[in-house]
Amino acid sequence: MYIASQQSLVFVILGMTGDLRARKIVPSLWYLFKHKYLSQQTVILGFSRKKLTSREIELLVTNSLSEQTQSNQTSEELKVFCTFAYWNVSYYIYDCAS
Secondary structure, eight states, X not given: OOOSOOOOEEEXXXXXXXXXXXXXXXXXXXXXXXXXXXXXXXXXXXXXXXXXXXXXXXXXXXXXXHHHOOSOOOHHHHXXXXXXXXXXXXXXXXXXXX
């Protein structure tokens, strides 16, 4: 059972391919998920300069967790975590000419 509150949560990650996401943000979200502090209406929006496929997002998330967490997570737990929240990555265009 997840948290009693079923309010929607939205996390916005700027720099989805960056170091801060890998070292701090994804492991923190994993902790919240693992201890059932996230609502099932959780949405995670990531922004990156690169276009990423859903498979690439899954690899980013699982690699972050395997490198940064000491807990042994099973592949089933990781699969649930990757599909638990709606991971949506959009890309942005930086135009320095304007």
